[in-house]
Amino acid sequence: MEQFVERAAHLAALVRAARSRKAFLGALSDFERMLTVTLDYPRGCFYREDLDALRALADNVVERIEARVDAHADRGAVEQRLVSTIYRIREEVEAMYARLGVDVAGNPSRNAGPTAVVSPSR
Numbered sequence: 001m002e003q004f005v006e007r008a009a010h011l012a013a014l015v016r017a018a019r020s021r022k023a024f025l026g027a028l029s030d031f032e033r034m035l036t037v038t039l040d041y042p043r044g045c046f047y048r049e050d051l052d053a054l055r056a057l058a059d060n061v062v063e064r065i066e067a068r069v070d071a072h073a074d075r076g077a078v079e080q081r082l083v084s085t086i087y088r089i090r091e092e093v094e095a096m097y098a099r100l101g102v103d104v105a106g107n108p109s110r111n112a113g114p115t116a117v118v119s120p121s122r
Helices: 002-017 021-040 048-070 076-099
Strands: none
Touching: 002 021, 002 048, 021 048, 021 076, 048 076
């Protein structure tokens, strides 16, 4: 599935490189569709590393979307659409892990790294 991940990386790069609204939304749509296609593959087709790479790409795309929304570069309706896209991407990543049978602890669609140990309060 290395080629699949490479294609997804190419689409994520197009999202980052897009300058116009039309190019950005088109690249974003293509990337989102690429994530959706993973669910058409049989269980065991993707290795954990593949899914982790796709999740990292999705996180980068989400960061780019958030930066665009924070810049208020688009009309309100477009910003709402972009925020909805963030949620759909997160749902797709969660569905990939669930459907493709990769056993992970916690919520894989979040950038959850190990947390520091916090001492209990009194």
